[in-house]
Amino acid sequence: MVATLLQLLARRLVVSIPILLLVCALLFAILRVLPVDIAAMSMPPTATIAEIEAKRREMGLDQPLPQQFLIWLEDAAHGRFGRSIQLRRDAGSLVADTLPATIELAVAAMVIATVLGLGGGLLLFHVRGTKLEIVGEVASTVLLSIPEFLWALFLLFIFGVALHLLPFTGRLPPEFVRPNVTGFLLLDTFLVWRPDMFWAAVKHMILPACALGLAFSPAIMRVLRSSLLDVYQEDFIAQLRLRGLSEGRILIGHALKNAILPTLTLMGVQFGFLFSGTLLVEVIYSYPGMGNLMVDAVRNADLPIIQAVGLTYCIVVLLITIVVDCLYLVLNPKLRAR
Amino acid sequence: MGTLNRCLRSGRVMVGLGMILIVLVCALFAPFLAPSDPNEQDLLSILLPPAWMAGGDSAFPLGTDSLGRDELSRLIYGARTAMTVAVVASLGAMAIGSILAHLAGYFGGVVDWIIGRVVDVWMSFPPVILSLILMVGLGTGLDKVILAIILVDWTRFCRVLRSEVLVVRQRDYVAAARLIGFSHWRTITREVFPATLPLLITLVSLEMGIAVVVEAILSFVGLGVGANQPAWGQMIADARQHIYDSAGGLFFPILAIFLAVTGFNLLGDGLRRTLDVRLINAREQ
Numbered sequence: 001m002v003a004t005l006l007q008l009l010a011r012r013l014v015v016s017i018p019i020l021l022l023v024c025a026l027l028f029a030i031l032r033v034l035p036v037d038i039a040a041m042s043m044p045p046t047a048t049i050a051e052i053e054a055k056r057r058e059m060g061l062d063q064p065l066p067q068q069f070l071i072w073l074e075d076a077a078h079g080r081f082g083r084s085i086q087l088r089r090d091a092g093s094l095v096a097d098t099l100p101a102t103i104e105l106a107v108a109a110m111v112i113a114t115v116l117g118l119g120g121g122l123l124l125f126h127v128r129g130t131k132l133e134i135v136g137e138v139a140s141t142v143l144l145s146i147p148e149f150l151w152a153l154f155l156l157f158i159f160g161v162a163l164h165l166l167p168f169t170g171r172l173p174p175e176f177v178r179p180n181v182t183g184f185l186l187l188d189t190f191l192v193w194r195p196d197m198f199w200a201a202v203k204h205m206i207l208p209a210c211a212l213g214l215a216f217s218p219a220i221m222r223v224l225r226s227s228l229l230d231v232y233q234e235d236f237i238a239q240l241r242l243r244g245l246s247e248g249r250i251l252i253g254h255a256l257k258n259a260i261l262p263t264l265t266l267m268g269v270q271f272g273f274l275f276s277g278t279l280l281v282e283v284i285y286s287y288p289g290m291g292n293l294m295v296d297a298v299r300n301a302d303l304p305i306i307q308a309v310g311l312t313y314c315i316v317v318l319l320i321t322i323v324v325d326c327l328y329l330v331l332n333p334k335l336r337a338r
Numbered sequence: 339m340g341t342l343n344r345c346l347r348s349g350r351v352m353v354g355l356g357m358i359l360i361v362l363v364c365a366l367f368a369p370f371l372a373p374s375d376p377n378e379q380d381l382l383s384i385l386l387p388p389a390w391m392a393g394g395d396s397a398f399p400l401g402t403d404s405l406g407r408d409e410l411s412r413l414i415y416g417a418r419t420a421m422t423v424a425v426v427a428s429l430g431a432m433a434i435g436s437i438l439a440h441l442a443g444y445f446g447g448v449v450d451w452i453i454g455r456v457v458d459v460w461m462s463f464p465p466v467i468l469s470l471i472l473m474v475g476l477g478t479g480l481d482k483v484i485l486a487i488i489l490v491d492w493t494r495f496c497r498v499l500r501s502e503v504l505v506v507r508q509r510d511y512v513a514a515a516r517l518i519g520f521s522h523w524r525t526i527t528r529e530v531f532p533a534t535l536p537l538l539i540t541l542v543s544l545e546m547g548i549a550v551v552v553e554a555i556l557s558f559v560g561l562g563v564g565a566n567q568p569a570w571g572q573m574i575a576d577a578r579q580h581i582y583d584s585a586g587g588l589f590f591p592i593l594a595i596f597l598a599v600t601g602f603n604l605l606g607d608g609l610r611r612t613l614d615v616r617l618i619n620a621r622e623q
Contacts, residue, residue, distance in 0.1 A: 022459040030475050141350070145603030146596070147551050149558075153574060153592045161585050276464025280555060284578065295559050298470050306471060313467045 008329055012322045023314045024076065028069050031303055076311060082304035084297070091304035094293060095312050100183035101171065102282065102289035105212070106275050108205055112213025113274065114267070117220025121263070122251075124225040140218050148215035148277040152284040155207045155214075169286045171204050172197065208285045216274045223266045227259040234258075261332055268324025272317040279313075341613065350608030354543075357601030361594070364417035372411035373399065376568040380406035385583045401586045403576045413590055415568040420598060422480065423553040423563075427487035428545035434488065435495025436538055440526050442496070443503025453500075457493045465490050469552060473561040480563045483556055487549050494548075495541055499534055506533040536613035540606050547602030554595050570595050 047055075056062055059082075063071070075081065081091040124136045146154075160168035171185055172178060176197050179188045186205070189198040231237065232255060240250045279291030286292070290309055297305035345351050364371060374397075384406040387394050394401060400409035442453040460468075469490045476482040506512065507530065515529045556562040557571025565572075570591040577587030 019459055019462050023462055026459065026463065027471070030471055138350075141604060141607050142600055145547060145600050147599070149551060149555055150592065150596060150599070153588065157585070157588050157592065161581060161588065273464065276466050279466050279470075280558075283559065294467070294470065298474050299560055301474055306474060310467050310471055313464050314462060317464055318462060 005326060005329060009322070009326055012325055016318050016322065020315065020318065021073075024073060024311065025069065027307060027310055027314075028072055031307060032065070032068075076307070081308035084302055084305050086297075086300045086302045087305075091308040094305060095290060095308045097183070098288065098290045098293045099312065101185065101287065102275075102278050102291065104184055104186055105205065105208055105278050105282070105287065105289060106271075108209035109212030109216070109274055109278070110271055112209055113216040113220065113270070116213055116217035117267070118224060118263075120217060120221035121224025121228070124221055125228045128225075128229065140222055143214075143218040144222070146215065148212050148274075149280045149284070151215045152208065152211035152281045155211050156284060159207060166207050167204050168207055171288060172200055176200060204287075208281045208287055211281050211284075212274055212277055215277065216270045219270055220263060220267055224259060224263045227262040228255060231255045231258045261328065264324065264328050264331065268321050268328075271324065272320050275316055275320060276313055344612040345609070348608045348612050350604045351612060352608075354601045354603070354605030354608055357597050358605060361417050361598045361601065362421060364414045365421040368414050368418050372408075372414045373397075374408045374411050376407060376411040376415040377566055378407065382406065385580055385587075388586045391586075400590055403573065403587055404580050405576075409573070409587060409590060412568040412573055413570070413594055416570040416573065416591065416594065417598075419480065419557075419563055419567055419569045420550050420553055420595075423484055423487065424546040424549045424598070424602070427484045427491070427549040427553075428542050430484065430488035431491040431545060432495050432538065432542050435492035436499050436534075438492070439496045439499035440503055440530060440534075443500045444507055444522070444526055444530060446504075450500075453496065457496050460493045461497075465552075466555070469556065470559070470561065473556060478561055478564045480567060483553055483562055486556070487552050490552075491545060491548065494545065495538075498541060499537065502534045502537050503530060506530050509533075536609075540610040540613065543602055543606035543609055547599045547606070550595060550598045550602070554591075 079092040282291030294309040386402040442450040472486040554571035557569035573591040
């Protein structure tokens with residue numbers, strides 16, 4: 001079991017390497033066709049042309065493009081993306097500072113999406129064949145069409161502006177001084193034992209996390225429903241009924257186990273999109289994560305940050321799909337045997 | 339005619355079409371519908387609430403933004419931007435995606451492998467990130483937004499259509515077409531393409547919804563169509579900055595995006611159900 005898991009993990013990681021290399025190449029290519037002079041941008045405005053030329057040589061920009069790509073790749077592998085032009089800080093460390101906030105948001109949203117998705121899927125399945133079925137279907141179509149961008153704005157408008165129930169800017173009210181132990185705010189406020197601050201941080205998290213969770217749950221609902229419908233066509237369900245098991249036990253103990261696998265495959269894809277969806281939600285809620293860093297960098301054409309953040313997003317999304325694949329293996333007895 | 343009838347009787351298709359029609363009419367007849375110039379600034383009446391609320395002005399039915407521009411007029415002209423992007427970008431993405439999908443699915447082998455790997459790499463880039471990076475390279479403007487959406491979203495068409503082409507290629511009438519001497523080109527355009535058309539239409543409708551959202555997102559971030567072209571995303575960004583003074587400014591563009599996106603999705607979903615031969619056969623049995 002562990003051996004198969006490790007084998008799969010190794011295989012997936014090996015397959016990811018060429019994909020990652022090509023992603024790097026694409027990132028490099030897009031940013032190299034930009035009409036901006038990286039060397040000139042990283043120098044103070046008073047620099048002479050000779051100084052800029054020297055900098056260009058130092059950065060390897062006078063070399064042929066493939067050579068430049070190799071230099072860039074080596075730097076990227078070491079986390080060296082250069083200094084941010086606008087923030088005057090190392091781009092790699094800026095990513096390291098903001099990544100925990102984004103991970104916290106994404107994890108909270110994934111929990112919400114999973115709970116809503118599985119719950120909603122069971123509900124949709126429960127109303128099958130009744131008059132409510134059509135309501136459920138239309139509702140899930142409409143929900144499916146609302147992206148996280150709109151959810152974030154809806155929730156901000158309703159709970160933040162109209163009802164004044166929840167805060168919708170940043171992560172903490174200004175009167176708190178942010179503790180810094182692990183970089184994960186929720187964990188840190190807990191570690192320094194500040195329940196008031198923990199609660200404040202949780203309240204700031206509710207709207208953005210719900211916006212993402214709501215956007216990514218309808219697809220999970222629908223796949224769970226349709227795979228449950230498939231499972232109920234199988235003979236073993238009828239046999240369980242004949243054995244006198246209650247409908248509840250058939251559903252929870254047997255049908256769900258079989259229906260969860262296709263759902264899990266979809267959740268892997270969904271969570272990859274969810275992670276990149278944090279970007280917009282962060283911008284809308286002024287949440288200080290990687291998304292806000294990226295958008296600021298994009299507005300100012302701050303190349304080191306764009307490269308560092310862009311690559312980080314791709315790597316995390318790849319990792320999520322690998323983790324979900326492994327989970328699939330753990331849960332699927334058919335694959336385990338081999 | 340059966341297909342058209344089925345479409346007309348489908349609730350989803352009709353409701354979706356109705357919603358899109360509202361936006362489309364606004365887009366087409368914007369100069370006649372808008373009460374004033376969407377870019378005209380009235381700095382003496384900034385951030386006004388809608389006319390029916392306290393402090394509203396009947397000259398600005400839905401209020402004004404932070405530069406004193408009429409919200410209603412911007413909303414109506416914004417429909418123009420949104421619909422232009424939706425139609426042109428999704429047709430562009432469709433063209434690239436479906437041509438590659440037909441080549442990959444029909445010829446298989448090396449062609450299929452290469453196209454498949456390109457799609458894989460492309461899709462390992464989260465779409466939001468890729469479109470932002472592209473906009474940095476392209477700069478702002480309506481044409482740039484359209485180009486960015488095409489470059490990001492052609493993979494959606496390519497991946498889905500390829501598997502459809504693989505199925506269609508196995509059919510006997512395709513083999514028969516080859517046997518009576520049809521060229522590859524003629525077989526693809528006359529025999530394979532008509533069979534994938536229903537799926538293609540559905541995908542285009544869904545893609546239009548996506549394009550509306552992406553345009554709004556890019557405009558919201560400030561990398562969209564440029565400052566002097568009204569767009570819903572810009573209106574939202576403006577209202578977000580002045581959120582305590584201009585709740586209406588947030589509400590109406592959100593509603594407009596919702597209307598357009600839900601309309602395209604209902605239409606797409608309805609078309610999928612009415613055009614999919616397998617679903618229809620299953621129902622009639």
